[in-house]
Amino acid sequence: MTRNLFTRKLSSIQDEVLLLGSMVENAIINAVNSLKNRDVKLAKNVYEEDQNINGKRFAIENAILITIATQNPMAKDLRQLAAMLDVISELERMGDYAKGIAKVTLRLESANIKLPITEIETMVELAIKMLHKALTAFIEDDTQTASKIPYEDDMVDQLYNDVYHHAVDIMMANPQHVDDANLIIWVGHNLERLADRVTNICERTIFVSTGELMELEVDEDEDEFGLEEV
């Protein structure tokens, strides 16, 4: 095996991508915990941590561009770097979803409504599991796992529907809580989108291996708001 310098650079970028992934996972978990415990301090932490996530994403992007410019990667090497550019942008957007949920915590600080916390927590658990598996498959070049992960999204979609209906019930019972209940829908929406973006990472894993750009599991029933049967 030659090209030791390139291999070292590539593996250090991969490490950074995984680090970014775990920063995003933590941000999401903290955001939902802040919501569950009405923990304003934790929500503010998530808010601030988003700056670090963005900074890390730009640092990785820079390292990838320098590697492309100086190392002339070809074929799979090039696809890996190009895919990582995509993956870090997905992760960064996931960080934004965490920030969005933290924002809801701050807005709901004194609101007196019951959250569908079990559904939300299950959504987070599933989404994080999907993300974790997708990043592992990406780094390990595991196309088999990558092509299965998007199917786990169905459960997340189902829970989103539950969250949505919970919020609608609140709105109908207490019209004065419409604004607050709407924020609950946003939390569900952010988590549902997060799981969708995991599918994009899986698509990149397949691209790295095969060179083919293809969409995994397009949900025909999904409308533009990501809601089913609404």
Place this chain on the structure above:
Amino acid sequence: MNTKISVSNFNLHYGSFQALRDVSVEIPENQITAMIGPSGCGKSTFLRSFNRMNDLITSVSISGTILLENENILELHPVELRKKIGMVFQRPNPFPKSIFDNVAYGPKAHGIHDKHELEEIVEKSLKDAFLWDEVKDSLNQSGLSLSGGQQQRLCIARTLAVEPDVILMDEPASALDPIATLRIEDLIQELKRKYTIVIVTHNMQQAARSSDFTAFFHIHEDRAGYLVEFDETQKIFTTPKNKITEDYITGRFG
């Protein structure tokens, strides 16, 4: 896309040593085909076979066929063949003659002596080689007075002057600086409108940048060169089919 040169089961030996084994490939017309591969894989030998430059080496024996538009090149007279298939070498090698005489040399050798006609050919060839504007006022100066990049374009003009169908280039830019290299690459792009171009290069970026098709050669355990993969350049450099090709172009050889 028409095939310009069709090679079937081509084998070449230097004495008992086999340099090329069973090469079959179809070189498309009006396209740029790059041949890449490690040193000793036989790519230059293969290129030289197209205009029978290996004939001069007594120990060389060959089998298989190379057809230039259905004509077996082995049955053509070398002078006739080399009018159809011109060659540009690694180091610019202008004759120690004037710029004009360098370009007029080929047409003269092929029997054109009319001064006016020669002037026309020289002007057209130098224009096609993107050199005219730089030398039109100094056609009587020695070809050796030009810079390396200009000398290489002069050699290309010299090749164009006999109006070949095919131009073979054996690492035409390896002795040039990056700017002169890019000028040659631009020139090659222009030339493919009229000519079929086959280029041997050690510079993979050059093959990726400037060719339409790429042939990747490798060395067998017994040191014979063979063709591993031939495809559109875009495919060779993004999604090669063969693992050896992938290892070579990503620099993970051996």
